Amino acid sequence: MKKTIIATTIAALLSASALPVLAQDAGVQVDTGAGVTVDTPAVDAAAGVDANAKANANANAGGMSDNTYGSVVSSIKGSADVDLTTVTEEANITIVLLSSLQGNAANEAAALDEALTANADGMTTLHTNIDGNAAIKAKLEAEGHTSADVVAVKSNADGSVIVYVDDRA
Structure with missing residues (x-):
């Protein structure tokens, strides 16, 4: 029973912490519940990753x-x-x-x-x-x-x- 409660608690914490990040990538406003609001335009996260990956690959190569x-x-x-x-x-x-x-x-x-x-x-x-x-x-x-x-x-x-x-x- 303890394992189920711990696993459920961890899953809830992980999903709650991921929600603002996912919403930020989608370009929506999210109230995190602590009086902080995140409002950013949607960006292509993959382009940032690709650029960084290419820069790192060039540096390593x-x-x-x-x-x-x-x-x-x-x-x-x-x-x-x-x-x-x-x-x-x-x-x-x-x-x-x-x-x-x-x-x-x-x-x-x-x-x-x-x-x-x-x-x-x-x-x-x-x-x-x-x-x-x-x-x-x-x-x-x-x-x-x-x-x-x-x-x-x-x-x-x-x-x-x-x-x-x-x-x-």
Whole structure:
């Protein structure tokens, strides 16, 4: 008997708390009983979910999170140590131009240049490693770049590679 009462009470609480949300999505006015009235126009909740899902998917797949100055700066130091021998023509190789990065170029480009200067030896190793990888070299050449244009490389767990190219000439 106690289980029935508890289950009924929980169901009643859940349905009472869901009513204002459902009514809000429908674009109606609801008095929640506590002197608070919710009155909002109907919105397409699915569109908000789809937009957020796409943004999250892009971020997780190397989209937005890899398109920032911070991502490039953090990738510079370890780029020379990235094992490019496993990158083949089948790999998803994405070239990200510095001119396309999100953020304030005027402020953040100085930090980027400092990181490049501090890691000059690593840049030489990185360029040599890229020249030794046919897949990355072909992708760069197809887009009009050379290994000397590359400032960083990021290898993801799924085998995809992001190549950051300095196009700030």
